[in-house]
Amino acid sequence: MAIKILECLNIGLHYPGNNYFTLKDINFAVEADQIVALLGESGCGKTSLLNVASGLIPATSGQVLFKGQPITTTPNGVSVVFQDACLLPWLNVAKNVAFGLGFKSLYVPKTERNCRVEAALKEVGLLDAADKYPAALSGGMAQRVSLARTLVRRSELSFLDEPFSSLDAITRRSMQQLLLNLLRAHRSSALLVTHDLDEALALADRLILIGREAGGTKLADWDLNSSLGTTGSPAAPNLRLTADHFFQALRAEISGRLSADLTD
Numbered sequence: 001m002a003i004k005i006l007e008c009l010n011i012g013l014h015y016p017g018n019n020y021f022t023l024k025d026i027n028f029a030v031e032a033d034q035i036v037a038l039l040g041e042s043g044c045g046k047t048s049l050l051n052v053a054s055g056l057i058p059a060t061s062g063q064v065l066f067k068g069q070p071i072t073t074t075p076n077g078v079s080v081v082f083q084d085a086c087l088l089p090w091l092n093v094a095k096n097v098a099f100g101l102g103f104k105s106l107y108v109p110k111t112e113r114n115c116r117v118e119a120a121l122k123e124v125g126l127l128d129a130a131d132k133y134p135a136a137l138s139g140g141m142a143q144r145v146s147l148a149r150t151l152v153r154r155s156e157l158s159f160l161d162e163p164f165s166s167l168d169a170i171t172r173r174s175m176q177q178l179l180l181n182l183l184r185a186h187r188s189s190a191l192l193v194t195h196d197l198d199e200a201l202a203l204a205d206r207l208i209l210i211g212r213e214a215g216g217t218k219l220a221d222w223d224l225n226s227s228l229g230t231t232g233s234p235a236a237p238n239l240r241l242t243a244d245h246f247f248q249a250l251r252a253e254i255s256g257r258l259s260a261d262l263t264d
């Protein structure tokens, strides 16, 4: 039985002032070494769910467990990557990556901090850019800094909210491969929010579909590995090839459900 890193149990979310629930009765788990994609149209509640699951905002009902313990705030061992890299413009790349390691909650001594930053920058291919400032970086480089910032925290679980959606298609593909390499190399789990069906199919071990018109509920989920006749996390080094018959059919089914969700 695989270890559950994260469990979302009957999550409901109502923002004060709204006359509707943004999330209703959502259940899912992220297991060790697993990449779980949350897929859904814009406005279906993906960011809200990620914020609840990562402890950034409290659920109205239900519970989030991190390694079996209920969370009240973002736990150590967890990191969050947003759609925009969110770098501090007055700090250079190395200092942006180190930012957070000096805080009381996750104090890492300075020499250890420098080692971790150097190793992380090397992994994302940015060692030469350590002294650059965010204004001098391309979108892809900025997101690589953001991934390095996650790496130095040695997170067991990363939350990623559409991390590559503002990048061009070619950079996005290479960032997806980089993310996969990093997660597999560090045996880290991830909850990846995306509205890109092909990104979800190429990267995820499990795919969860969230509906908009149904009002932030889980419509379905798929274990993409067992669907292929394999079991467990594949530790696959490469983005999944999804041109075969099985994935064509799955893509058509999910596209159909997404458009039905919008027109119901």
Ligand SMILES: Nc1ncnc2c1ncn2[C@@H]1O[C@H](COP(=O)(O)OP(=O)(O)O)[C@@H](O)[C@H]1O
Residues within 6 Å of the ligand: 015, 016, 018, 022, 040, 041, 042, 043, 044, 045, 046, 047, 048, 049
């Ligand atoms: N801080 C907030 N206060 C009130 N309503 C919000 C807030 N954040 C999001 N919402 C509402 O929740 C719904 C889902 O939004 P969001 O989680 O951002 O969706 P997604 O990330 O899938 O695009 C939308 O109807 C949005 O208006």
Ligand SMILES: [Mg+2]
Residues within 6 Å of the ligand: 046, 047, 048
């Ligand atoms: Mg969002």
